[in-house]
Amino acid sequence: MTPEQLKRKIQLEMVRIELAKSSMEYFVPYMNERYETEWFHKYVMQRLDAFERGEVKKLMISMPPQTGKSELSTRMFIPFAIGRNPYRKVAVVSYGQQLSSSFNRDIKGNFNSTEYQNLFPDIMLGTKAGDLAVLENSLEKIDIAVKVEGGKGFKSTKGFVKTTAVSAPLTGTPVDILVIDDLYSNMDEAQSDTIREQRWNWFYSVANSRLHNNSQIVFLMTRWHEDDLAGKLMKA
Numbered sequence: 001m002t003p004e005q006l007k008r009k010i011q012l013e014m015v016r017i018e019l020a021k022s023s024m025e026y027f028v029p030y031m032n033e034r035y036e037t038e039w040f041h042k043y044v045m046q047r048l049d050a051f052e053r054g055e056v057k058k059l060m061i062s063m064p065p066q067t068g069k070s071e072l073s074t075r076m077f078i079p080f081a082i083g084r085n086p087y088r089k090v091a092v093v094s095y096g097q098q099l100s101s102s103f104n105r106d107i108k109g110n111f112n113s114t115e116y117q118n119l120f121p122d123i124m125l126g127t128k129a130g131d132l133a134v135l136e137n138s139l140e141k142i143d144i145a146v147k148v149e150g151g152k153g154f155k156s157t158k159g160f161v162k163t164t165a166v167s168a169p170l171t172g173t174p175v176d177i178l179v180i181d182d183l184y185s186n187m188d189e190a191q192s193d194t195i196r197e198q199r200w201n202w203f204y205s206v207a208n209s210r211l212h213n214n215s216q217i218v219f220l221m222t223r224w225h226e227d228d229l230a231g232k233l234m235k236a
Helices: 003-022 024-033 039-051 067-086 097-112 114-119 186-189 193-210 229-235
Strands: 058-062 089-094 123-125 141-147 156-165 176-179 212-219
Touching: 003 024, 003 114, 003 229, 024 039, 024 067, 039 058, 039 212, 058 114, 067 089, 067 097, 067 114, 067 156, 067 176, 067 186, 067 212, 089 097, 097 114, 097 123, 097 141, 123 193, 156 186, 176 193, 186 193, 193 212, 212 229
Parallel strands: 058 212, 089 156, 089 176, 176 212
Antiparallel strands: 123 141, 141 156
């Protein structure tokens, strides 16, 4: 490789990095070059970009199982949103603790990847924040720290990613972004009048108590019943 070719390669990589830091449309393929993007994925990424910029306060994404809604809107979007603003407080709620823990591990894996560190090298998870405190880095909560400007070590941003199940308490500081990633594990749950009513009551009694005036919500749903949480919210 000639010096000119090397220079060109470095310039192209810098452009890729800047684009990936600015938009989900470039962030996702940068993080995973093998991700197969269909037309509807691009549309979802465009809406997530608008959501991240604050142009959309409530976003509902309804897609069948195994079509990439959680990969884009939970596993990928949350690290992207934190990279753009590490002071954000994010909660992810799903139908079960096993899925919640899986989201936690996958989100953490994206944060810790070489690709992510290329984009947002100043972000650190659950580490000693200078001399202040040891931040949490568990299967329930990931605290966010950033490098101290002009110095050594990291400091807490007070930002975090909390992952939990709908059956567990959602306590603590109000969140800036709430991601609700499927509250029904299957069609049987969604067909149950009792479970649908439980999810509706949970949203208004528990989820709403963790929101402030500027909070944003992403609803990810597989529609199993017309009167599920998504259906009720659209009628409300």
